[in-house]
Amino acid sequence: MSLIVWSAIPPSGASPAKFMMSCIAEQRSTPLEPAFLVAQLLHPLLCAPRKPLAPRRYDLATYNDVAGNVRNARGYVSVLIDDAARERAENSHRILTNLVAGKIRDSGAIPKSNRYVDLSAVLNDSLYLFEMKSTTNDNVHAQIRRAISQLYEYRYLQQVPGAKLVVVIENPPFQEKRWIVDYVVKDRQLLIAWDGDRRSLHCPNDISRELRFLTQ
Numbered sequence: 001m002s003l004i005v006w007s008a009i010p011p012s013g014a015s016p017a018k019f020m021m022s023c024i025a026e027q028r029s030t031p032l033e034p035a036f037l038v039a040q041l042l043h044p045l046l047c048a049p050r051k052p053l054a055p056r057r058y059d060l061a062t063y064n065d066v067a068g069n070v071r072n073a074r075g076y077v078s079v080l081i082d083d084a085a086r087e088r089a090e091n092s093h094r095i096l097t098n099l100v101a102g103k104i105r106d107s108g109a110i111p112k113s114n115r116y117v118d119l120s121a122v123l124n125d126s127l128y129l130f131e132m133k134s135t136t137n138d139n140v141h142a143q144i145r146r147a148i149s150q151l152y153e154y155r156y157l158q159q160v161p162g163a164k165l166v167v168v169i170e171n172p173p174f175q176e177k178r179w180i181v182d183y184v185v186k187d188r189q190l191l192i193a194w195d196g197d198r199r200s201l202h203c204p205n206d207i208s209r210e211l212r213f214l215t216q
Contacts, residue, residue: 060113061114062110063097093134095198096195099201100130100214107213117129127164128165128166129151143169148165165190166191168195169193171194191210193214193215200215
């Protein structure tokens with residue numbers, strides 16, 4: 001079964017789609033120009049905005065502790081918080097981030113961050129991406145799992161495939177969850193460190209040399 005559309009060239013300002021439908025209904029006797037048909041069919045494809053195949057990079061800006069600074073506008077404060085922002089707003093996450101940033105500065109590097117990456121720094125000619133997680137005995141497994149997936153995603157978004165990924169957690173995993181540390185380091189080939197007293201950071205002996213700038 002075939003469908004033949006008969007019509008004349010559409011008048012100025014007429015919608016091609018509506019004009020074609022009216023042509024079918026009225027069964028006009030003049031064949032529609034093939035070139036016109038092709039042009040109208042391809043027009044949405046040719047004129048559609050091109051979308052990038054991959055997400056764009058997000059620039060990293062120098063990290064500064066700005067938690068607690070809230071701008072008031074005529075006595076009203078409007079705060080829109082998504083899941084990621086809510087976690088970053090937590091006091092423990094801020095303290096952990098400031099601790100790591102301080103260690104980076106003490107090593108002579110500049111800690112940077114953006115809307116996705118908690119911290120980033122270039123140390124010893126290597127780029128590091130850090131993801132901080134506040135943890136308890138109840139959520140340490142889930143938090144480390146989330147940190148791993150986020151770091152992989154951030155490395156992709158930043159288009160830095162050679163970056164070293166560091167999970168930084170608030171408390172050392174308790175004995176029953178110590179296997180997670182081995183999983184992060186030996187299986188995932190990532191780095192991990194933890195805070196113990198809000199003043200110093202610790203890491204497994206296997207990677208202590210690589211993370212010396214954090215633990216010294």
